[in-house]
Amino acid sequence: MGVVNREEGGVKAGRSPEQLLYARVLDWGMKAGLAILIAGFAAYLAGALPVQVPLEELPRLWALPAGDALRESGAAAGWNPAAMLDRGDALALAGIVFLAGVSVPCLLLLGLAYAARRDWGYLVITVALAGILTLAASGVLVAH
Amino acid sequence: MPWWAWPLALFLVCFVLGMLAVPAGIGGGVLFVPIVSGFFPFHLDFVRGAGLLVALASALAAGPSLLRAGLADLRLALPLALMASLGAIAGAFLGLALPTAWVETALGVTILCIAAVMWRHRQSEYPDVARPDPLGAALRISGVFHDSAAGREVAWRVHRTPLGIALFAGIGMLAGVFGLGAGWANVPALNLVMGVPLKVSAGTSGIILGIADSAAAWIYIHNGALLAMVAAPSVIGMMLGAFIGTRLLQRLNASAIRRLVVVLLLLAGVRALAKGMGWGS
Numbered sequence: 103m104g105v106v107n108r109e110e111g112g113v114k115a116g117r118s119p120e121q122l123l124y125a126r127v128l129d130w131g132m133k134a135g136l137a138i139l140i141a142g143f144a145a146y147l148a149g150a151l152p153v154q155v156p157l158e159e160l161p162r163l164w165a166l167p168a169g170d171a172l173r174e175s176g177a178a179a180g181w182n183p184a185a186m187l188d189r190g191d192a193l194a195l196a197g198i199v200f201l202a203g204v205s206v207p208c209l210l211l212l213g214l215a216y217a218a219r220r221d222w223g224y225l226v227i228t229v230a231l232a233g234i235l236t237l238a239a240s241g242v243l244v245a246h
Numbered sequence: 247m248p249w250w251a252w253p254l255a256l257f258l259v260c261f262v263l264g265m266l267a268v269p270a271g272i273g274g275g276v277l278f279v280p281i282v283s284g285f286f287p288f289h290l291d292f293v294r295g296a297g298l299l300v301a302l303a304s305a306l307a308a309g310p311s312l313l314r315a316g317l318a319d320l321r322l323a324l325p326l327a328l329m330a331s332l333g334a335i336a337g338a339f340l341g342l343a344l345p346t347a348w349v350e351t352a353l354g355v356t357i358l359c360i361a362a363v364m365w366r367h368r369q370s371e372y373p374d375v376a377r378p379d380p381l382g383a384a385l386r387i388s389g390v391f392h393d394s395a396a397g398r399e400v401a402w403r404v405h406r407t408p409l410g411i412a413l414f415a416g417i418g419m420l421a422g423v424f425g426l427g428a429g430w431a432n433v434p435a436l437n438l439v440m441g442v443p444l445k446v447s448a449g450t451s452g453i454i455l456g457i458a459d460s461a462a463a464w465i466y467i468h469n470g471a472l473l474a475m476v477a478a479p480s481v482i483g484m485m486l487g488a489f490i491g492t493r494l495l496q497r498l499n500a501s502a503i504r505r506l507v508v509v510l511l512l513l514a515g516v517r518a519l520a521k522g523m524g525w526g527s
Contacts, residue, residue, distance in 0.1 A: 117314065117315075117316045118321075120320060121313050121319070121320045122314065124320060125310040125311075125314050126310070128306065128310050128313075128456075129309075129310035131306075132303075132306040132307055132309070132310070135303075136303070136307075136485065139478060139481060139482065140482060143474065143478040143479075146474060146478075157249065157475070158249055160249060160473070160475050161249045161252070161287065163473070164287065164288045164289060164292055164475070164476060165287050165288070165289055166289055167291055167346065168289070168291035168292065168295075168342070168466075168469055168470040168471035169469070169470065171289070171292075171470065171473075172470040177470070179467075179468055179469055179470035180470075191474055194474035194475075194478055195467075195472065195474050195477075197478070198299055198467075198472065198477055198478070198481070201302060201306060201460075202299070202302065202460045202463045202464060202467065203460070204460075205456060205457050205460050209457075212320070223384075223385060224321070224324060224385075227324045227325055227328055228324060230328055231327060231328050231331060231457060234331050234332065234335070234461060235331065235460060235461055235464070238335055238460075238461050238464035239464045241464075241468040243335065243339075243465065244465065244468040244469060
């Protein structure tokens with residue numbers, strides 16, 4: 103192994119159409135997620151929407167374990183799309199949720215591309231990955 | 247100290263960490279968790295949740311250009327990311343279930359081990375893979391990348407794929423338990439175990455991280471271990487710092503930065519260990 107000319111190597115270059123498709127969707131999603139994160143956090147700091155926990159009470163909560171902080175604040179764990187539209191602290195998390203979820207559409211599109219090429223092994227891997235991430239995002243797996 | 251001083255300080259610290267992380271060749275998460283948990287008043291649960299998101303955001307930001315340049319490889323990343331994601335989810339559950347002092351102590355030991363690994367820094371630019379293993383060959387994990395420093399095309403393939411897949415399940419678990427990005431472990435596993443060239447190892451590590459850390463992040467989110475006032479300044483500060491760090495890359499002495507990072511890790515590791523063991527409290 104090691105240094106070879108492209109022609110001598112007998113292997114494909116690393117930039118397959120599937121890889122470029124994944125890169126394109128990931129790039130779009132990452133930029134959109136960061137924009138949503140910055141805008142949502144700015145709106146939270148500016149007090150554009152009512153909040154469940156007043157900002158000056160946060161130091162009492164952020165020193166507690168997550169479970170205790172939830173109980174003290176009365177907030178619900180996880181993410182709720184409806185709350186993101188009418189609560190500042192939930193809106194501030196919208197960008198985080200977007201960034202955490204951006205890999206799922208990338209993987210689904212990749213799965214379609216592998217299916218079109220009849221690359222069944224990688225179709226199974228991408229669908230399994232998308233399924234695991236979706237399951238994790240749904241909250242079904244969360245321990246009580 | 248007014249309440250807003252802590253998020254502001256967090257933003258500034260993350261900005262500096264982001265600047266250091268790029269020339270040091272590491273993700274920001276490995277610095278973020280021990281330093282922020284050691285020196286800020288936030289509970290470790292929120293720091294680990296934010297740490298995963300910091301590592302995730304950095305990996306997502308770098309991913310597209312690495313994939314386009316052929317410095318990251320999807321066929322290599324996907325099977326490893328599958329195992330790393332399962333490990334990361336299990337690790338997140340474990341980390342949230344264990345007593346904080348245990349996690350803090352284990353974090354201290356892990357960070358000191360990472361500092362030792364970084365100090366030794368034994369990596370191979372172009373590992374020798376005499377024969378690909380059957381699984382790697384069946385999955386057609388191989389490629390060619392253009393090494394601009396060497397000015398030539400480099401072909402690569404992998405060996406020990408089953409061992410690599412098993413290792414990534416363990417690495418994912420560590421990432422989930424501690425909220426660390428796992429680039430510090432991904433790169434040696436890809437490079438030294440599977441025989442992937444160093445540059446492709448570093449690039450592909452980011453793609454694996456971007457998937458596995460999101461799996462663990464969801465568990466933290468659904469357990470309430472995510473505060474916007476901790477996570478948002480961290481992610482924004484780290485991203486802006488990394489943006490500047492990328493531009494400073496040519497001007498800074500990378501090995502000096504790397505030594506500085508090792509010293510920071512040693513300090514943060516000792517601090518985490520001391521907190522976990524209850525020394526000085």
